[in-house]
Every structure is written in C-alpha cells, then in structure tokens.
Amino acid sequence: MAREFQRGHKAKVSDLTAGTDLYVGVQIGGPGLTFDISCFGLDANEQLSDDRYFVFFNQPKSPEESIQLLGAQAGDTESFRVTLDRVPANIHKLSFTASLDGAGQMSQAGPGYIRVVAGGEEVVRYSFTGAEFSTERAVMLGDFYLKDVWRFAAVGQGFDGGLEALLKNFGGEVLDEEPAAPQQPEPQGAAPGFAPPPQVGAPAPQFGAPAQTPQPAPAFNAPPPAPAPQHYAPPPQGSTPPPAPAPAPSPQIHAAPTIAAPMHLVPGAVPPPPAPTPYGQPQQPPYGQPPQQPQFGQGPGHIPGQVPPPGAPAPYGRPAPHGQPAAYGRPQGGGLQAAIQMYKELPTGQRWISQNKQLVRVDLGAGGQPVLARQGSMVMYQGKVDFGYKGAGFAGRIVGNATGQEMQLMRCTGRGQVFLAENSAHLHPIELQGDGICVSAEHVLAFDESLQYEVRRIEGHGIPGGALFTMLFQGTGTVVVMTHGTPVVLPVTPTTFADSDAIVAWSAASQVIVSSQVRLRRNAYPGHSGESVNLQFRGAPGNFIVVQPYEV
Amino acid sequence: MNQQLTGYAPTPVAARMENHGSAMLKVAMVTGQDLFARVGSMVAYEGFIEYEPNPPAVRQMARDWITGEGAPLMKCTGDGLLYLADYGANVVIVNLDNDALSVNGTNVLAFDASLQWGVERVKGLAKFAGQGLFNVKISGTGWVALTSRGTPVVVDCGSGEDETYVDPDALVAWSPNLKVKGKRSFKASSLIGRGSGEAYQMAFSGQGIVVVQPSEDSTDRLRARG
Numbered sequence: 149m150a151r152e153f154q155r156g157h158k159a160k161v162s163d164l165t166a167g168t169d170l171y172v173g174v175q176i177g178g179p180g181l182t183f184d185i186s187c188f189g190l191d192a193n194e195q196l197s198d199d200r201y202f203v204f205f206n207q208p209k210s211p212e213e214s215i216q217l218l219g220a221q222a223g224d225t226e227s228f229r230v231t232l233d234r235v236p237a238n239i240h241k242l243s244f245t246a247s248l249d250g251a252g253q254m255s256q257a258g259p260g261y262i263r264v265v266a267g268g269e270e271v272v273r274y275s276f277t278g279a280e281f282s283t284e285r286a287v288m289l290g291d292f293y294l295k296d297v298w299r300f301a302a303v304g305q306g307f308d309g310g311l312e313a314l315l316k317n318f319g320g321e322v323l324d325e326e327p328a329a330p331q332q333p334e335p336q337g338a339a340p341g342f343a344p345p346p347q348v349g350a351p352a353p354q355f356g357a358p359a360q361t362p363q364p365a366p367a368f369n370a371p372p373p374a375p376a377p378q379h380y381a382p383p384p385q386g387s388t389p390p391p392a393p394a395p396a397p398s399p400q401i402h403a404a405p406t407i408a409a410p411m412h413l414v415p416g417a418v419p420p421p422p423a424p425t426p427y428g429q430p431q432q433p434p435y436g437q438p439p440q441q442p443q444f445g446q447g448p449g450h451i452p453g454q455v456p457p458p459g460a461p462a463p464y465g466r467p468a469p470h471g472q473p474a475a476y477g478r479p480q481g482g483g484l485q486a487a488i489q490m491y492k493e494l495p496t497g498q499r500w501i502s503q504n505k506q507l508v509r510v511d512l513g514a515g516g517q518p519v520l521a522r523q524g525s526m527v528m529y530q531g532k533v534d535f536g537y538k539g540a541g542f543a544g545r546i547v548g549n550a551t552g553q554e555m556q557l558m559r560c561t562g563r564g565q566v567f568l569a570e571n572s573a574h575l576h577p578i579e580l581q582g583d584g585i586c587v588s589a590e591h592v593l594a595f596d597e598s599l600q601y602e603v604r605r606i607e608g609h610g611i612p613g614g615a616l617f618t619m620l621f622q623g624t625g626t627v628v629v630m631t632h633g634t635p636v637v638l639p640v641t642p643t644t645f646a647d648s649d650a651i652v653a654w655s656a657a658s659q660v661i662v663s664s665q666v667r668l669r670r671n672a673y674p675g676h677s678g679e680s681v682n683l684q685f686r687g688a689p690g691n692f693i694v695v696q697p698y699e700v
Numbered sequence: 701m702n703q704q705l706t707g708y709a710p711t712p713v714a715a716r717m718e719n720h721g722s723a724m725l726k727v728a729m730v731t732g733q734d735l736f737a738r739v740g741s742m743v744a745y746e747g748f749i750e751y752e753p754n755p756p757a758v759r760q761m762a763r764d765w766i767t768g769e770g771a772p773l774m775k776c777t778g779d780g781l782l783y784l785a786d787y788g789a790n791v792v793i794v795n796l797d798n799d800a801l802s803v804n805g806t807n808v809l810a811f812d813a814s815l816q817w818g819v820e821r822v823k824g825l826a827k828f829a830g831q832g833l834f835n836v837k838i839s840g841t842g843w844v845a846l847t848s849r850g851t852p853v854v855v856d857c858g859s860g861e862d863e864t865y866v867d868p869d870a871l872v873a874w875s876p877n878l879k880v881k882g883k884r885s886f887k888a889s890s891l892i893g894r895g896s897g898e899a900y901q902m903a904f905s906g907q908g909i910v911v912v913q914p915s916e917d918s919t920d921r922l923r924a925r926g
Contacts, residue, residue, distance in 0.1 A: 258712035484796055487793060488909065492856075493854065504851040504853065527914060528864065528912045567853065569916075570914075571915050571916070572917075
C-alpha cells in the first residue's frame with residue numbers, strides 16, 4: 149500500500165522499500181499548459197556543480213545512467229528511473245522539479261502527483277493540486293536526499309521564475325538554448341483546429357464585471373483559460389503532453405495555429421459580450437468559481453507565433469467563415485486527419501499483420517496461397533479478391549452433423565489486402581513453423597491454406613453439444629485465433645485444468661483428459677445436472693494452454 | 701479503497717470533447733453551444749444540462765431516418781460536463797475543421813449543433829442490407845464523436861489503385877466525396893445457400909478515407925433498449 153505524503157513529509161527510502169532501483173513518476177498538467185519535468189543532481193551544498201546531473205528532455209540520463217528519463221508512461225506525464233546505489237558520492241540530493249513551458253502559472257495546473265514505484269509497487273505518493281500554488285512558474289516536487297542514508301521528501305515548493313530561476317537557484321548556468329528549446333510554438337497535438345477563444349473574453353458574459361483579482365482557482369480542477377492555446381492537445385489519458393513536443397503531426401493545410409482572431413489585440417478591453425466561453429472553464433458559472441484575471445500583462449510577445457493568419461478558421465462555436473477556402477478537396481485535412489491518425493492503416497509488408505487488437509490484415513499478394521476464413525469475417529478489402537465457398541470437407545461435415553452447425557469457411561483468393569474481424573474479439577495470429585496447435589473450432593478465425601488441419605472431437609458428458617470440437621493445425625503458416633478478452637497462457641503442469649467453455653487452444657503435444665466433478669448443488673437449476681466438466685491437460689514441459697476470460 | 705479508484709477521476713477539461721477511457725466521451729457543455737447526442741447515451745452529467753429529445757429541428761432533418769419512429773437524437777443545452785457512452789463501444793472524437801464526414805446512423809454518438817448536417821439514405825444498398833442504411837452527413841467546423849465496436853481502422857482510399865470494398869455492417873464513416881456504389885459479389889452458388897457469406901459490399905473509390913470497425917454487429921443498442 150502506497151503511503152500518502154503531505155507537503156514536508158520525509159522518510160528514509162529504506163523504510164519505504166528495500167530496493168534502490170526506483171521508478172519516479174510525475175503527473176502534472178493543466179489545460180493548455182506544458183510542463184518540463186527535470187531532475188537536478190545536487191552536491192552537498194545544494195548546487196548543481198556538474199551539469200551532467202541535470203537530467204531533462206535534452207539530457208535524458210546522467211553519465212553513469214543512475215538517473216534516466218523514461219518519458220510519459222503509465223499515466224505519468226514524465227517518469228525517471230533512479231538507481232540510488234549507483235548515484236556517485238558527490239551527489240547528495242536529487243531534486244525533481246516541474247516548470248512551465250510557455251505562458252501560464254502554477255495555479256492553473258490540475259491535480260498531480262509525484263510517486264515512487266519500487267518493484268512494480270507504488271510505495272509513496274505526494275499529491276498536490278494547482279490550488280496550492282499561485283503565480284509560480286516552477287515547482288520543486290520532491291527530493292531524494294542523502295543524510296546518512298537516502299531519504300525522500302515531499303517538497304511542493306514553488307518558484308516564481310520558471311526553469312531558469314530554478315537553475316540559478318541551483319547555481320547552474322542558464323544556457324541559451326535551454327529555455328529556447330521548449331519554446332518552439334508547435335501546433336502540437338491532435339486538434340489543431342480547436343482554438344480556444346482569447347482569454348480576454350474569458351470571464352463568462354454572465355459576470356457583469358469580471359473580478360480583477362488574480363486569485364488562483366481555489367479548488368476546482370478546471371483552471372482558467374489557458375494563455376497558450378497552441379498547447380491545446382487532447383491530453384492522453386489524463387496526462388499532459390510530455391514536455392518535449394510530442395511527434396507533431398505533419399503540417400497540414402489548416403495546421404496554422406487557429407487562434408481566435410481578436411486575441412490580445414486590445415489588452416484590457418471589455419470582454420466581447422456573447423463570445424464563446426472557453427472550454428477550459430465551462431463550469432464556471434454554476435460552480436461559482438471566481439473569474440480569473442485575464443493575463444493582460446502578457447502581450448502578444450509572450451506567445452510566439454500566435455499572430456493569427458488572416459482567414460484563419462474562427463474558433464469553435466462560431467459559424468465557419470465562408471471566406472475560408474473549402475477543404476472539400478482534401479477532406480482528411482486539419483482536425484479530421486489528426487483525429488484519425490492513430491487509427492491509420494499500417495504499412496504493408498508482411499503477409500499477416502495485426503492492425504490492432506481486433507483486426508488482422510492478410511496480404512494475399514505476399515505468399516500467394518489462398519486463405520481460409522470464417523464466413524462473414526471480412527470487414528473490408530482492397531484489390532481484387534474473390535470470396536468463394538469452402539466446404540469444411542469430410543471432417544467438417546462430421547462437425548456439422550454432430551453439432552448442427554458446420555464450420556463455415558470461405559476461401560479468399562486473388563491479390564489484395566483483406567481485413568478480418570469478428571465481433572470485436574481479440575485476434576492473435578499464431579505463426580506455426582512445423583509445430584502443431586489445437587484450437588477450439590469456434591475460436592478459429594482464419595488460417596493459411598498451406599496448413600494441414602483436421603477436426604478432432606473430444607467427447608464428454610456435460611459438454612454443451614455433447615462434444616468439444618477442435619481443429620488441429622500442423623505445418624507452416626499462420627492461424628488466427630480469436631478470444632473474448634485478454635487470454636491467459638498457462639504452462640501444462642501435472643495439475644492443469646480448464647473449463648471446456650473457456651478453453652481456446654493448446655499445444656498439440658499435450659494430452660487432454662475429460663474430468664468430471666460431481667457436486668451436489670442444491671441450487672442446480674432445472675436441467676442442470678450439477679456436474680461441471682473440466683479438461684485436464686497433460687504433457688511434457690513446454691506445452692501450454694490458452695484460456696479466455698469468457699465462458700461461451 | 702480510494703487508491704484504486706482515484707485513477708478514474710475525470711481529468712481537467714482541455715477541449716470541448718475528450719475521451720475518458722476508450723469508451724466514454726466527456727463533453728464540456730457551455731450555454732450557447734448546444735450538442736446533439738443519441739437518445740439514451742447519457743451516462744452521467746454534472747452541472748445544469750437540459751435534454752430535449754426529438755426537437756423540431758431534428759425531426760425535420762431526420763424525417764427519413766426511420767419512418768414513424770422519430771429521430772434518435774436529443775438536444776443538450778446548458779453548462780457543465782456531460783458523459784456519454786454507447787454500451788462500451790469505443791469512442792472516436794473528430795474535430796472537423798471545415799471538413800465533412802458521412803457517418804453511419806448507428807455510429808453517431810454526438811456532434812455540435814452548430815455543424816451542418818443532414819440524414820441521407822445510401823441508395824441502392826438499403827434493400828440488400830435488410831435494415832436501411834442511413835447515414836448522417838456532417839460538415840463544417842466543430843466536434844463529432846463516433847462509436848466503433850472495437851478499435852477502428854482508417855483506410856486511405858487514395859493509396860490503392862483499386863476500389864476499397866467494405867462490409868456495410870462494419871462501416872463506420874467515410875469521406876462524403878468518395879464515390880460509393882454497392883457491389884454484389886454473390887454468384888449463383890450463394891443463392892442456394894452456399895455463399896461465402898459476403899454477399900454485398902460497398903465499394904469506395906476516389907480521394908478520401910473510410911473508417912471501419914472490427915465487428916459486424918451493427919445493431920443499434922441504444923434503440924434496441926426500447
């Protein structure tokens with residue numbers, strides 16, 4: 149169980165965890181805000197005497213790699229790996245800081261945390277919210293420091309000046325490119341078309357006279373209008389974009405920062421009356437949040453590259469200006485393109501490719517031989533592909549006769565790419581190279597015709613339909629197995645059992661025994677014998693079974 | 701207990717529409733910026749939001765949708781946060797920037813009321829599909845949320861020299877400037893019940909994209925609930 153630290157709490161690392169190989173995750177974010185999260189390795193005088201121990205996005209690890217920057221993962225905006233016993237002796241303190249890149253102030257940040265994970269388990273977490281800060285531009289979140297032994301402290305101290313001030317505080321030299329590097333105005337993120345209205349108009353029109361107090365938002369998560377609209381990127385699952393500009397989408401026709409036109413033109417002007425309220429604070433009126441002081445002090449110079457191009461699309465909520473050249477010729481430009489980027493078709497090359505968990509694509513051109521697939525599993529194809537009926541053969545007819553439902557296959561021939569899917573089940577292409585696998589017949593989606601297959605029947609009283617039909621595949625080729633949910637692959641041990649309803653596949657060398665367990669269940673429902681059938685598997689080590697979390 | 705659940709708290713609002721997980725849509729509602737959403741898709745909301753099912757404007761636009769049943773859209777107005785979902789289907793958010801998108805009727809979850817939209821029937825296909833294939837053409841600048849049963853795939857039709865054929869049950873959306881035609885791929889054999897199971901497809905050609913879901917379940921769960 150992780151310990152929750154409050155500001156100022158300290159503890160020995162040895163009390164938290166026995167390990168010294170630690171993962172430090174920082175989550176911090178806010179609408180329109182981008183943070184640079186860095187780690188300073190300080191000497192006994194709390195000075196950054198060695199630049200190489202300033203670990204940040206431009207220098208992702210210290211020389212002996214005791215401190216490594218890992219990037220955004222697992223819900224953390226930024227993460228580090230710290231190996232405390234490899235930290236050199238002259239480093240006495242590792243200070244983790246977050247500083248704002250671009251305009252904004254710490255009070256606009258949403259809730260965040262710094263956490264330490266050891267051995268896959270979170271051992272300590274210090275949570276904070278932007279409401280604890282005001283106009284600071286950087287914050288020291290937590291420290292590992294050496295006082296006899298390594299200790300961890302939750303700091304939570306703000307700095308007014310941002311990264312440069314932090315560096316100066318630590319005695320570091322401010323290099324020119326350091327502040328400059330993160331300042332590149334990127335129309336980054338996936339929604340270049342989304343343009344929040346100017347913060348001049350931020351106080352919602354409902355407020356007659358916007359309060360002019362630069363009070364931070366006291367408790368509410370949704371902070372005030374972001375002054376740096378170019379950073380409006382849909383944050384991936386609750387984290388802000390990583391400090392280093394994420395792989396920015398290639399420039400598109402509408403990728404120019406589409407900033408609301410009247411922005412900054414007349415600082416201090418009356419808020420434009422019925423102007424669209426920014427999305428960043430839609431709840432403002434009902435929640436009684438004190439309106440934010442628009443940051444009039446920030447001239448346009450604070451937001452480089454924000455001069456709206458003439459004819460830029462109006463902010464969302466206004467009718468599209470018709471002076472804008474219609475984009476119909478390229479419908480995938482702009483926001484649409486960005487939104488679907490992550491679902492793009494993968495490049496061709498291999499014969500079988502998992503497009504995503506639920507879709508496989510087979511390239512019939514590569515390899516040449518046809519593919520047999522379950523009928524109706526084609527969702528899309530490109531090229532010249534022919535779909536023909538394929539009987540399941542003599543063995544298949546046995547299946548059909550016994551179960552009343554034949555395994556219906558179709559034969560895909562020709563040249564082109566076929567996308568196969570079935571009911572958004574998870575698909576697993578399994579490549580066989582001379583080995584064999586038994587797959588429960590209802591979990592076969594498709595396979596290469598080059599594979600030899602035969603139908604086997606496992607009889608057992610209590611199995612629905614009287615018997616379990618499996619298909620044994622052997623040879624060289626790929627078989628696509630579908631599972632409902634994420635399956636588990638178990639090694640075959642002397643005591644491996646599986647429910648006949650949940651079994652998906654097993655390696656062909658393992659032997660199946662039907663074992664029945666009779667239980668006297670009072671609540672056995674009518675027609676149910678109270679007997680459950682399990683399959684027991686036996687085999688040499690190295691065999692495995694695949695079970696899905698769903699009992700069809 | 702809170703430890704495990706805190707990870708699911710809503711994130712600060714950063715845009716009009718955002719994903720909360722893969723299957724939930726979070727919309728930041730503001731007075732004056734109304735939203736059309738599927739009836740029955742609301743799972744939660746905070747703030748002051750009003751719902752008007754089947755408003756007159758929609759009735760006009762969607763009179764063809766399914767005759768006699770009214771349009772399955774409601775108009776949402778007010779301030780606050782609105783959460784929408786459709787039986788665990790993946791939600792894909794598209795920010796149209798003077799673009800257009802034609803979306804299968806059952807795959808529309810929500811869209812901004814300021815967008816231009818209309819309901820149209822895909823000609824020639826309805827009778828084969830059994831259920832009529834209706835789609836909503838949305839254009840302009842604003843936000844649209846689609847549902848997809850499973851992670852969708854987006855195919856650029858312009859990349860291949862051939863047409864792209866899609867199973868109508870798996871089709872989610874496409875660029876309206878694509879040329880659409882129905883293709884019956886059945887042969888004599890399929891008429892006697894021994895077909896490949898793929899009796900008809902929609903063929904797309906031209907410059908644009910097609911969005912396809914990995915499931916052929918195109919039933920409308922929000923309507924089926926009754």
